Amino acid sequence: MANNGPDSNGSQFFITYSKQTMLDMKYSVFGKLVHCANLYVLVA
Known part of the structure; x- marks a missing residue:
């Protein structure tokens, strides 16, 4: 889920075709x- 700071969680999803290490832990x-x-x- 996307997060644009405190109290801003939303329902935006990202689909990537390779590893994206810059997104780890975020x-x-x-x-x-x-x-x-x-x-x-998509396997959940």
Whole structure:
């Protein structure tokens, strides 16, 4: 979830296709993308 400071949590989600170490310890991870049968599936 996105966070823009105190009391500002929202429902903005980020989907990345590779590791993003600059986001470590700053955002919650809800799942991962898995490639299956020519499409990507979000596994929570």
